[in-house]
Amino acid sequence: MKTRGYAAHAADKPLTPFEFERRAPGDRDVLIEIDFCGICHSDIHVARNEWGRTVFPCVPGHEIIGRVAKVGKDAKRFKEGQRVGVGCFVNSCRTCASCQRGHENYCEKGFTLTYGSVDADGTNTLGGYSSRIVVDEHFVVNIPDGLDPAAAAPLLCAGITTYSPLREVGLKKGSRVAVMGLGGLGHMGVKLAASFGAEVTVLSHSPAKEADARRLGAHEFVPTSGDGALDKLAGRFDAILDTISAKHDVNGPLGCLRPEGTLILVGAAPTNLEVSPFALIFGRRKMMGSLVGGIPETQEMLDHCGRHGITSDIELITPDRINEAYERTLKGDVKYRFVVDCAKF
Ligand code: NAP
Ligand code: ZN
Ligand code: ZN
Numbered sequence: 381m382k383t384r385g386y387a388a389h390a391a392d393k394p395l396t397p398f399e400f401e402r403r404a405p406g407d408r409d410v411l412i413e414i415d416f417c418g419i420c421h422s423d424i425h426v427a428r429n430e431w432g433r434t435v436f437p438c439v440p441g442h443e444i445i446g447r448v449a450k451v452g453k454d455a456k457r458f459k460e461g462q463r464v465g466v467g468c469f470v471n472s473c474r475t476c477a478s479c480q481r482g483h484e485n486y487c488e489k490g491f492t493l494t495y496g497s498v499d500a501d502g503t504n505t506l507g508g509y510s511s512r513i514v515v516d517e518h519f520v521v522n523i524p525d526g527l528d529p530a531a532a533a534p535l536l537c538a539g540i541t542t543y544s545p546l547r548e549v550g551l552k553k554g555s556r557v558a559v560m561g562l563g564g565l566g567h568m569g570v571k572l573a574a575s576f577g578a579e580v581t582v583l584s585h586s587p588a589k590e591a592d593a594r595r596l597g598a599h600e601f602v603p604t605s606g607d608g609a610l611d612k613l614a615g616r617f618d619a620i621l622d623t624i625s626a627k628h629d630v631n632g633p634l635g636c637l638r639p640e641g642t643l644i645l646v647g648a649a650p651t652n653l654e655v656s657p658f659a660l661i662f663g664r665r666k667m668m669g670s671l672v673g674g675i676p677e678t679q680e681m682l683d684h685c686g687r688h689g690i691t692s693d694i695e696l697i698t699p700d701r702i703n704e705a706y707e708r709t710l711k712g713d714v715k716y717r718f719v720v721d722c723a724k725f
Pocket of ligand 1: 671
């Protein structure tokens with residue numbers, strides 16, 4: 381099926397309009413007409429080959445919202461016209477221990493990313509900066525009524541990537557959490573942590589974001605630039621959610637954890653970070669990584685957002701502004717997620 385989209389053809393070239401074929405829906409597939417797709421910083425890392433594994437042409441996009449246009453004969457979970465979403469992956473082995481637990485995102489045999497993975501038929505998967513997509517129904521989620529569909533798109537990555545580890549560390553009413561980096565992930569982290577009843581502090585290298593941080597639900601805002609900026613926070617937090625997309629110091633933030641607290645790393649800087657052993661040894665502090673979330677937990681997060689009326693703060697753009705949106709995201713000039721209007725492809 382002919383599909384229109386935008387693709388990167390080389391790491392140092394802008395994305396351009398691109399036409400390609402999607403497979404016809406199989407028996408367990410759902411054909412989705414895409415309405416909106418968020419722009420995640422991971423799209424930029426991949427389009428520019430910053431993680432070193434990009435296959436070109438690359439159609440990024442894994443924060444997909446659309447409507448079901450057709451279902452295969454064995455696909456029973458969705459009806460035509462239903463509002464649905466697709467996140468960061470579209471297949472996994474479904475038999476390993478992780479898949480059996482609903483943690484398809486940690487599939488032991490490796491999962492199939494929404495873009496940039498080898499699909500079952502040997503082709504390279506192409507993502508959501510496009511007019512339609514065909515996905516096995518297992519990897520499609522329902523979008524609660526009442527959520528604005530464009531503003532709900534970022535929940536499919538930024539939402540679940542912050543929800544999952546905050547739940548995993550047991551964040552609850554009265555917990556103290558810091559969110560480092562107020563971008564797409566960070567602003568969802570603030571909203572979700574506040575919705576769990578936690579006391580939220582934003583650590584940001586952009587002092588101008590203070591008013592926004594408070595509006596989003598933060599109780600405190602601490603600018604991180606300048607020597608000694610974190611001194612007054614020593615031993616404070618149960619958890620820190622680190623969403624920073626570039627190389628940065630983690631030893632100072634580790635000192636802001638209470639004993640046995642956890643620094644959750646979700647930001648995926650292309651360069652290694654340096655950790656002092658002492659920052660972890662003293663106080664038995666922990667550092668964990670986390671990668672998006674499994675399908676059951678993604679649905680749980682969406683239902684939570686439906687109940688609490690949580691969506692992303694977005695700037696809706698037409699496809700011809702994708703390259704400009706990349707530049708503005710890199711400068712931190714976005715409030716707080718760009719979403720592409722995919723009806724315009
Ligand atoms: P984003 O919107 O660009 O936000 C990143 C934020 O990091 C910026 O707003 C900025 O916040 C801070 N920052 C950027 N450069 C910095 C620097 N040099 N020093 C200190 N702080 C800096 O990006 P995003 O879409 O939220 O993604 C964030 C990272 O998470 C990316 O690396 C992305 O690939 C990764 N990611 C991981 C997963 C996962 O499953 N683990 C999922 C999605 C994305 P302030 O201005 O407030 O300082
Ligand atoms: Zn993402
Ligand atoms: Zn598996």
